Amino acid sequence: MLSALLDLRMRNHRTREHVVAPGPEQNPHQLSLRPAAGLPDRRAAASATFQPDRPPMLSYRHAFHAGNHADVLKHAVLIHLLNYLVQKDKPLWYADTHAGAAIHALDSSAAMKNAEFESGIGRLWSRTDLPVPLGEYLAQVRAVNPGGVLRCYPGSARIAAQMLREKDRLRLFELHSTESRGLQEYFCHAGPRVIVQAGDGFDGLKSLLPPPSRRGLVLIDPSYEDKRDYLRVRDTLRDALQRFATGVYAVWYPVVQRRESHQLPAMLKKLPARNWLHAGLTVKAPSADGYGLHGSGMFVLNPPWTLPGMLRKTLPCLAGVLGQDAHAGYQIESDLS
Numbered sequence: 001m002l003s004a005l006l007d008l009r010m011r012n013h014r015t016r017e018h019v020v021a022p023g024p025e026q027n028p029h030q031l032s033l034r035p036a037a038g039l040p041d042r043r044a045a046a047s048a049t050f051q052p053d054r055p056p057m058l059s060y061r062h063a064f065h066a067g068n069h070a071d072v073l074k075h076a077v078l079i080h081l082l083n084y085l086v087q088k089d090k091p092l093w094y095a096d097t098h099a100g101a102a103i104h105a106l107d108s109s110a111a112m113k114n115a116e117f118e119s120g121i122g123r124l125w126s127r128t129d130l131p132v133p134l135g136e137y138l139a140q141v142r143a144v145n146p147g148g149v150l151r152c153y154p155g156s157a158r159i160a161a162q163m164l165r166e167k168d169r170l171r172l173f174e175l176h177s178t179e180s181r182g183l184q185e186y187f188c189h190a191g192p193r194v195i196v197q198a199g200d201g202f203d204g205l206k207s208l209l210p211p212p213s214r215r216g217l218v219l220i221d222p223s224y225e226d227k228r229d230y231l232r233v234r235d236t237l238r239d240a241l242q243r244f245a246t247g248v249y250a251v252w253y254p255v256v257q258r259r260e261s262h263q264l265p266a267m268l269k270k271l272p273a274r275n276w277l278h279a280g281l282t283v284k285a286p287s288a289d290g291y292g293l294h295g296s297g298m299f300v301l302n303p304p305w306t307l308p309g310m311l312r313k314t315l316p317c318l319a320g321v322l323g324q325d326a327h328a329g330y331q332i333e334s335d336l337s
């Protein structure tokens with residue numbers, strides 16, 4: 001069983017739960033893992049080169065990280081948001097500013113390089129005792145693995161496409177030419193329901209807001225290989241809230257040993273959104289060499305009322321199953337007025 005130190009404080013409408021060190025759960029269902037390969041963070045894997053007046057050279061490829069602990073957190077939250085939002089009849093517009101590939105083969109040389117999926121989806125795959133929201137997450141991953149063996153991992157675009165209805169709309173942005181071509185091919189028969197735009201998602205979002213149905217979910221999931229991404233996330237959200245104040249906005253960010261990563265939640269709390277929720281999952285201690293992704297977070301503006309409950313059920317389990325050492329833990333804080 002998870003043992004947890006719970007520190008729950010309530011100030012006005014603001015709540016904060018911070019749980020540290022539940023410790024890794026002994027998981028009998030865990031796939032056999034190879035010796036812990038370092039999890040390079042997104043920046044280290046990308047090592048982009050920038051010149052002041054040129055666009056960045058994009059070398060980040062999500063294929064190296066597909067299905068890792070950060071994808072588990074991000075996609076479990078995304079699936080909950082989509083499940084909630086499709087309950088209403090009115091069409092939903094889903095925008096993915098950094099869509100990546102639709103699907104990843106886990107036996108590709110990229111995915112196998114550090115086999116990050118083994119310490120992410122691999123630890124959940126065979127479990128039958130997970131809380132309901134994680135069961136819903138697993139169902140979406142199972143949908144791309146009909147044989148019951150974990151071979152593929154869906155990207156956010158594919159997850160949204162399989163959960164949204166015919167009347168809903170997907171608008172996908174991807175800047176990397178190989179990824180955007182792949183996405184365009186993948187969705188070439190989807191018709192007007194799915195439009196893939198090869199270009200900058202921060203800029204592209206402006207043209208979509210407000211959506212015609214006035215119901216929208218935006219996923220902002222940059223690679224952060226350019227540290228300006230942190231400020232662009234904030235500025236994009238500020239602009240988006242002016243255009244469409246009632247949209248649901250979900251931002252993923254890495255927890256790494258970088259000032260910008262630690263400052264991002266504080267910056268986002270200052271945005272003029274009516275409500276926000278911040279969830280963090282730490283899987284291990286920061287590494288001695290200063291590199292590596294030891295956790296990640298999701299910051300959601302205008303979250304549905306069901307999200308705090310979902311996270312309270314899910315995060316203790318994820319910290320236990322995905323935790324790699326005694327530093328594993330989670331955090332939930334919100335301002336829901």
Ligand code: SAM
Nearest residue numbers: 062098099100155156174175176200201221223
């Ligand atoms: N959202 C995907 C998922 O959950 O499966 C993963 C996306 S990956 C973390 C980030 C993607 O953003 C990469 O494919 C990268 O090429 C792309 N990218 C980087 N900068 C971008 C930008 N300014 N606009 C659009 N896409 C960008």
